Amino acid sequence: MQIPEIVGAGLIVIGAGLGIGRIGGSAMDAIARQPEASGKIQTAMIIAAALIEGIGFAALFAK
Amino acid sequence: MVISKHPLRFILTAVIACLPLFSFANIVSDSTKVHTEAVHVVSDSVHTMTEAEHSTKEASHDAHAEPTDVKSKIKEFINHHLLDAHDFTLSANEETGEHYGFSLPIILWDNGLQVFSSSKFHHGEKTAEHNGNFYVLHHEKIYKTDASGALVEGHGGHPENVRPLDLSITKSVVGILFVAILMFLLFTGLAKSYGKNNGIASGAGRFFEPLVLYVRDEIAIPNIGEKSYKKYMSYLLTIFFFVFFLNILGLAPLGFNVTGNITITLSLAVLTYLITTFTANKNYWSHMLWMPGVPVILRPVLAMIELLGTIIKPFSLMIRLYANMMAGHVVLMSIIGLMFIFKSWIGSSLSFVLAFALSILEILVAFLQAYIFTMLSSLYFGAGNEEHHHEEAHH
Numbered sequence: 145m146q147i148p149e150i151v152g153a154g155l156i157v158i159g160a161g162l163g164i165g166r167i168g169g170s171a172m173d174a175i176a177r178q179p180e181a182s183g184k185i186q187t188a189m190i191i192a193a194a195l196i197e198g199i200g201f202a203a204l205f206a207k
Numbered sequence: 208m209v210i211s212k213h214p215l216r217f218i219l220t221a222v223i224a225c226l227p228l229f230s231f232a233n234i235v236s237d238s239t240k241v242h243t244e245a246v247h248v249v250s251d252s253v254h255t256m257t258e259a260e261h262s263t264k265e266a267s268h269d270a271h272a273e274p275t276d277v278k279s280k281i282k283e284f285i286n287h288h289l290l291d292a293h294d295f296t297l298s299a300n301e302e303t304g305e306h307y308g309f310s311l312p313i314i315l316w317d318n319g320l321q322v323f324s325s326s327k328f329h330h331g332e333k334t335a336e337h338n339g340n341f342y343v344l345h346h347e348k349i350y351k352t353d354a355s356g357a358l359v360e361g362h363g364g365h366p367e368n369v370r371p372l373d374l375s376i377t378k379s380v381v382g383i384l385f386v387a388i389l390m391f392l393l394f395t396g397l398a399k400s401y402g403k404n405n406g407i408a409s410g411a412g413r414f415f416e417p418l419v420l421y422v423r424d425e426i427a428i429p430n431i432g433e434k435s436y437k438k439y440m441s442y443l444l445t446i447f448f449f450v451f452f453l454n455i456l457g458l459a460p461l462g463f464n465v466t467g468n469i470t471i472t473l474s475l476a477v478l479t480y481l482i483t484t485f486t487a488n489k490n491y492w493s494h495m496l497w498m499p500g501v502p503v504i505l506r507p508v509l510a511m512i513e514l515l516g517t518i519i520k521p522f523s524l525m526i527r528l529y530a531n532m533m534a535g536h537v538v539l540m541s542i543i544g545l546m547f548i549f550k551s552w553i554g555s556s557l558s559f560v561l562a563f564a565l566s567i568l569e570i571l572v573a574f575l576q577a578y579i580f581t582m583l584s585s586l587y588f589g590a591g592n593e594e595h596h597h598e599e600a601h602h
Binding site: 195 | 523579
């Protein structure tokens with residue numbers, strides 16, 4: 145069976161989920177503090193989230 | 208110009224006018240009538256003869272081994288959808304084996320150019336004969352075979368038969384060509400409408416002008432810089448609208464899955480990599496190969512990491528777009544598949560509502576992925592064009 149691979153992929157996806165959650169939460173905080181900078185914060189948030197998402201998908205498809 | 212005046216009407220007319228072209232190579236009008244039926248009968252008799260023959264036959268036709276339950280049927284259908292196809296199948300009748308759709312031309316390089324219609328394969332159920340060569344469609348890959356249509360089973364489930372160079376106009380190629388023509392007509396129309404209408408966009412351009420400006424003002428200039436963004440604009444706009452249109456096309460009927468195909472995203476990522484590499488200035492290379500400001504002993508290590516990073520960046524571009532679009536298609540089709548599993552009014556309404564909500568989400572994802580691909584590409588171009596920072600100046 146491929147149990148180690150599946151567990152590893154699951155761990156990576158959990159990590160990626162936590163990471164994207166933190167990015168989103170921090171971006172929300174930042175926008176709440178400085179609503180006028182929301183455009184820039186959103187851009188940076190999407191880039192960071194996309195980078196982590198790439199890792200998550202790589203793990204899913206490499207398993 | 209005719210395009211800028213009635214853009215939607217023109218595009219619709221062009222699409223409808225092109226539809227018969229896609230099926231021009233239909234078997235009914237084929238001059239070389241072939242005896243595939245007879246071949247099929249022979250292969251059927253082989254089927255019942257010996258056990259050994261039986262297994263080779265199974266190998267050649269396991270793609271169409273009848274799945275027993277609904278779940279594996281749905282799974283097979285989704286897997287089939289994710290692959291590129293040699294014909295369009297809009298619907299198929301399981302009992303009669305009839306397929307509704309249209310064929311696409313098959314172009315093979317096998318001791319010369321071999322062009323015939325994909326209807327000869329009968330959706331992978333039959334062996335196609337052309338100019339004395341026999342071909343078999345197995346998991347949407349074309350193998351050369353003999354008159355019996357049997358495939359030699361190799362290791363890993365892949366047949367060991369020769370694969371001729373396949374240059375066919377497949378579903379993905381049709382999608383790409385369609386989007387290319389659409390983009391050409393739309394954006395030349397937009398460009399020309401400025402001259403005609405005193406610098407104001409007209410027609411469909413009114414919708415696309417803000418997107419073009421968005422790519423310029425929000426993606427290119429902040430990431431690349433005022434000085435050198437112009438030379439990248441053509442590439443960034445092309446890639447943005449190409450990915451965006453193909454993602455949207457993936458949600459339309461006909462079942463295109465172009466950006467969810469790793470070869471397409473690979474070639475897009477390779478383009479970004481090549482442009483980054485060949486337009487980078489000397490600061491980029493000096494920072495990559497011999498990083499200033501760090502101990503000399505660390506510099507080779509950093510150079511190796513940086514060089515590896517240049518490969519990983521386009522690799523992640525490739526994986527991200529591919530995986531996002533593929534995952535979207537899989538989830539959407541699985542939810543539609545719920546309808547056939549539940550077979551009750553609860554399942555159908557649940558599946559309908561979920562599929563509707565997900566389709567709307569997928570439109571957002573289609574835009575977001577095009578945006579991220581363009582954004583990250585321009586980020587990499589910007590990194591290659593960074594001017595040298597004089598750290599002394601700040602102190």
